[in-house]
Amino acid sequence: MNMDQDVLVDGDFPLFSKPSKRSKLTPKTPTATQIHEVNTSHMEKSSDLDHDTATTATFADLGLAEWAVQTCKELGMHKPTPVQSHCIPKIFEGRDVLGLAQTGSGKTAAFALPILQGLAENPFGVFALVVTPTRELAYQLAEQFRALGSCLHLRCVVVVGGMDMLNQAQSLMARPHVVIATPGRIKVLLEENPDIPPVFSKTRFLVLDEADRVLDVGFEEELRVVFQRLPKNRQTLLFSATMTSNLETLLELSANKAYFYEAYEGFKTVDTLKQQYVFVPKNVKDVYLMHILSKLEDMGIRSAIIFVSTCRSCHLLNLLLEELDQEAAALYSFKSQSLRLAALHRFKSGQAPVLLATDVASRGLDIPTVDLVINYDIPRYARDYIHRVGRTARAGRGGLAVSFVTQNDVDLLHEIEATVGKQLEKFECKENEVLSDITKVFNARRVAAMKMMDDGFEEKAKERKKQKLNTLADKGLLKKRSKKKRKKVIKSAK
Numbered sequence: 001m002n003m004d005q006d007v008l009v010d011g012d013f014p015l016f017s018k019p020s021k022r023s024k025l026t027p028k029t030p031t032a033t034q035i036h037e038v039n040t041s042h043m044e045k046s047s048d049l050d051h052d053t054a055t056t057a058t059f060a061d062l063g064l065a066e067w068a069v070q071t072c073k074e075l076g077m078h079k080p081t082p083v084q085s086h087c088i089p090k091i092f093e094g095r096d097v098l099g100l101a102q103t104g105s106g107k108t109a110a111f112a113l114p115i116l117q118g119l120a121e122n123p124f125g126v127f128a129l130v131v132t133p134t135r136e137l138a139y140q141l142a143e144q145f146r147a148l149g150s151c152l153h154l155r156c157v158v159v160v161g162g163m164d165m166l167n168q169a170q171s172l173m174a175r176p177h178v179v180i181a182t183p184g185r186i187k188v189l190l191e192e193n194p195d196i197p198p199v200f201s202k203t204r205f206l207v208l209d210e211a212d213r214v215l216d217v218g219f220e221e222e223l224r225v226v227f228q229r230l231p232k233n234r235q236t237l238l239f240s241a242t243m244t245s246n247l248e249t250l251l252e253l254s255a256n257k258a259y260f261y262e263a264y265e266g267f268k269t270v271d272t273l274k275q276q277y278v279f280v281p282k283n284v285k286d287v288y289l290m291h292i293l294s295k296l297e298d299m300g301i302r303s304a305i306i307f308v309s310t311c312r313s314c315h316l317l318n319l320l321l322e323e324l325d326q327e328a329a330a331l332y333s334f335k336s337q338s339l340r341l342a343a344l345h346r347f348k349s350g351q352a353p354v355l356l357a358t359d360v361a362s363r364g365l366d367i368p369t370v371d372l373v374i375n376y377d378i379p380r381y382a383r384d385y386i387h388r389v390g391r392t393a394r395a396g397r398g399g400l401a402v403s404f405v406t407q408n409d410v411d412l413l414h415e416i417e418a419t420v421g422k423q424l425e426k427f428e429c430k431e432n433e434v435l436s437d438i439t440k441v442f443n444a445r446r447v448a449a450m451k452m453m454d455d456g457f458e459e460k461a462k463e464r465k466k467q468k469l470n471t472l473a474d475k476g477l478l479k480k481r482s483k484k485k486r487k488k489v490i491k492s493a494k
Contacts, residue, residue, distance in 0.1 A: 044259045059113075062088045067151055068117055072109075075147060081106035083239075083263055088114050090259040091237065098211070098238045098247065101263035102270055103387065104366065104394030107239040108144050108209070115205050116149045119177055123152075126172075128205035130180045131226065133213040135160040135337060136344055137364040138180045141209060145178055154178065161185045162337025172199050183214065183222035190229050197229045206230055210363045211238040215246040241390065242383050269386055269420050273393035274400045276427040277413060282406040284434075286320060287441045289376060291434040292402065293326055293354065301400075302369040303347065305355045307362065307388045309377035314356050315457055317376070319448035321354070324441070328354040331361050334457075334464060362387040366394060375403035378412045382419035402427050 059069045059080055072078075080088070083101040090097050091114040101107055119127045130145075132138050142158045149156075157171045159181040169189055172179065173196075179186075189196050206227070208214045214223070240247065243262075269275065280288045289306070296304060308314050311332040318330040329343035329352040347355040348367055355361065362384060370392045379385050385403075392399030403424065405413050417423050452458075 044257065057085045063092050064088070064113060065117055065120065067120070068113055068148075071148055071151060072113075077106075077109065081110075083107055083261060084110045084113070086261040087111070087259070090261075091115075091235070092117075094235060096236045096258040098240075098258055098260045100240055100243055100247075100261065102268065103241045103364075103390030104270065105263060106395075107241075108141060109148065111205075111207050111209075111237045111239060112145055112148050115178070115207075116145070116152060116154070118204065119149070119154075120152055123177065124202060125175045126177070126179055126200050126203050128178045128207060129186075129200060129203055129226075129230065130178065130207040130209060131183055131186070131214055131223070132180065132209040132364070133182065133216075133219075134210075134360055134363055135162065135182055135340065136331070136361060137210065138182055139341065139344075140365060141180050142178075145180070149177075152177075156180065159185050159189065160337065162340075165189065169193050169196060172196055175199055183219045183226065187222040187225045190225055200230055203230050203234055205237065206234050207237045207239070209239055211240040212242050212244045212247055213240075213363060215244070241387065269389055270393050272396060272398045273389060274398070275389065275403075275420075275422070275424045276400065277403045277405045277424045278427040278429065279405050282408070284438065285376065285404055285406070286317075286445055287438050288404065288429070288434055289317075289374065290324060290326070290437060290441050291429065292374065293321075296353065296372070299372070299400075301353075301371045303350070303353045303355070303367070304372035304374060305357055305361065305370055305388075305391050306374045306376050307357055307359065307379070309358070309379070311358055312457070312461060313377065314358055316445075316448055316452055317356050319451050320441075320445055321356070323444040323447050323451075326354065327352045328356055331355060331357040333358065333360055334460065359384055359388070362391070365391055367391070368394070368397070370394075371399055373399070373401045375401070378403055378405060378409040378416075380412065382416045385416045386420065 057080055059072050059077070060066075062080060062085065064072075081101075083099050083105050087097050087099045087110045091111065097111075099107055099110055115128045130138075130141060132141060138158050138160050142156050145156050146154055155174075155176040156178045157168075157176040157180070159168050159172065159179060161182060161184055165185070165188070168185070172189065179200075190200075238247065278288060293304070306317070308317060311334045314330055314332040315334070318328060321328045329346045331340055331343050331347075335343070343352075343355070346352040350369070359379070373389050373392050375385070375388060379388065389399075389401035392401065403413070403416075413424065
């Protein structure tokens with residue numbers, strides 16, 4: 001599905017709250033830093049270019065209570081980032097907020113801290129619902145909420161696909177303080193269990209994390225169900241690293257005069273990230289990959305994420321690395337949720353220094369030890385490149401991104417360079433050294449391919465593709481295809 005495809009959003013889509021007399025969160029002290037705002041007919045907007053004073057604020061200046069300031073200090077957060085300085089006061093004012101900032105800029109704390117402070121003042125039921133596009137990101141957000149709310153005895157529940165739905169329903173009925181969910185699973189629970197919607201009857205906050213992805217056309221039906229069951233006077237917070245037409249449209253629908261914070265114009269990568277490419281013949285990509293992995297220790301790389309375009313490539317590479325005695329974990333959507341969590345745990349804990357992943361891992365994951373990102377396959381869209389390489393060089397740290405470019409990828413590389421506003425440097429490696437292990441790698445690939453046939457991966461992939469097409473057809477998202485072409489696609493998936 002084209003991630004950049006526009007979605008027609010009508011005014012009845014209940015994303016932003018309707019005007020109401022809502023109570024404001026009470027900051028501990030008046031905000032010391034007054035933020036200059038640019039007024040438009042639909043929103044208030046500010047950016048880092050408009051004011052430098054916000055960056056000098058402390059967490060106490062933003063109105064956070066002493067316990068929150070102390071928690072930030074214990075977690076190594078000594079000074080608020082720009083997105084936190086701008087957005088936290090607006091959330092305290094009871095405003096709808098759209099925060100647009102680079103990956104690794106502290107967006108989670110920008111919405112979690114004011115939510116937790118509001119909860120501390122008036123603890124009841126499900127205080128906040130956070131919707132996020134991937135299961136892995138949902139679990140990471142839960143970890144961050146628990147860390148920031150450690151002194152509040154916070155009850156936080158994760159509701160995602162691939163896990164027991166009965167247990168999730170029981171957890172929701174216990175009325176936790178914060179629910180973090182993927183769109184599909186929370187929709188099913190709200191629709192199929194009549195006891196669940198009342199749980200959210202007094203929810204104060206709705207958060208869309210990685211909002212551009214959550215608002216993708218594939219999730220509109222799920223979001224409509226979710227939003228219609230939340231109170232109309234809720235406060236809506238959207239945070240993203242990239243701006244899309246969907247976000248612009250929904251921002252303009254806000255009847256609550258949304259506040260829009262933009263940290264930069266357009267798509268950008270951080271300055272601490274070193275971006276390189278290596279031109280490789282398509283048939284020896286694996287040989288180049290193994291050469292780079294053999295040099296990780298010499299390069300001072302603690303851990304690396306390798307991004308591929310398909311689940312099939314991810315599975316095959318995992319078998320290849322296993323055959324070559326390279327410790328690695330694999331993360332892709334074909335795996336069960338328990339196996340996905342286990343793979344992520346192995347990587348985070350350092351048991352596996354390499355993570356093979358599809359774009360399911362490109363959003364929001366914050367793992368400080370990741371020093372290298374390898375684009376084994378160049379992504380089709382520059383936006384996905386930015387999210388992938390954003391897994392390293394986070395929070396002011398340095399990092400390296402290396403992209404494999406074949407003869408078919410040159411145009412994609414130029415598009416990425418034009419989007420990020422810089423040319424990628426050439427990754428230096430000696431071809432004779434790289435190709436010295438070509439026979440060993442080719443033999444291992446043949447063995448991996450045979451193992452893949454034996455484990456029935458292709459049959460599982462066809463069945464999953466068929467299910468996905470049927471789901472899209474049920475949602476009416478295949479309407480643009482001719483009936484003849486659609487039948488041909490579905491038939492080929494059988």
